[in-house]
Ligand SMILES: Nc1ncnc2c1ncn2[C@@H]1O[C@H](COP(=O)(O)OP(=O)(O)OP(=O)(O)O)[C@@H](O)[C@H]1O
């Protein structure tokens with residue numbers, strides 16, 4: 001795959017990946033592009049099909065997986081999620097830095113590909129704080145919230161594997177976490193800006 005190095009943002013549900021990503025996409029509108037994943041979960045209020053996710057049925061997604069159209073896919077908290085080749089190519093065709101928001105199974109699967117991204121894990125200061133953030137977000141039922149907390153514990157354990165991530169950001173103070181993210185990506189941002197001006 002060509003163009004600037006992609007970025008993988010991973011970490012437990014509710015850790016703050018989308019919040020950080022939204023800031024990044026707003027501040028560097030033309031530099032970063034979001035890899036729009038497929039999912040079988042129901043859209044949340046305000047989510048737009050084709051922008052936040054491609055919302056599909058299990059049958060539709062399985063058909064595309066069987067056809068070899070996905071770079072990676074995983075089952076998370078009772079739903080399927082996956083990154084299509086098309087999602088990444090659409091961003092790379094614009095010569096933008098492609099950002100993938102994926103779970104830890106996705107990270108492990110991407111490691112087996114030639115995508116060569118920068119791997120960043122966004123983590124909460126504690127499980128209690130994560131639970132509060134997920135509850136306050138009001139997107140989950142009690143059942144899905146408990147599933148996500150169980151997955152979060154597994155994620156935090158697995159992410160200790162040496163070398164799995166290039167950077168771990170503890171998202172306590174949002175501005176501090178965002179500064180750490182920007183600092184890590186500064187070189188790729190500069191390279192992309194320079195290539196635009198040349
Ligand atoms: N540093 C922070 N301090 C307080 N609240 C935060 C902080 N960062 C994010 N939040 C809030 O926590 C909630 C979860 O954040 P967000 O939706 O960005 O998580 P996520 O990692 O993208 O989750 P998911 O994987 O489920 O999409 C949101 O309501 C967000 O506003």
Ligand SMILES: Nc1nc2c(ncn2[C@@H]2O[C@H](COP(=O)(O)O)[C@@H](O)[C@H]2O)c(=O)[nH]1
Nearest residue numbers: 013037073074076081082083101102103106
């Ligand atoms: N392996 C993949 N994981 C993905 C993908 N898109 C999103 N995700 C992860 O799923 C959970 C839950 O997301 P939510 O939007 O339902 O809260 C979260 O950890 C995402 O990072 C994907 O394409 N592949």
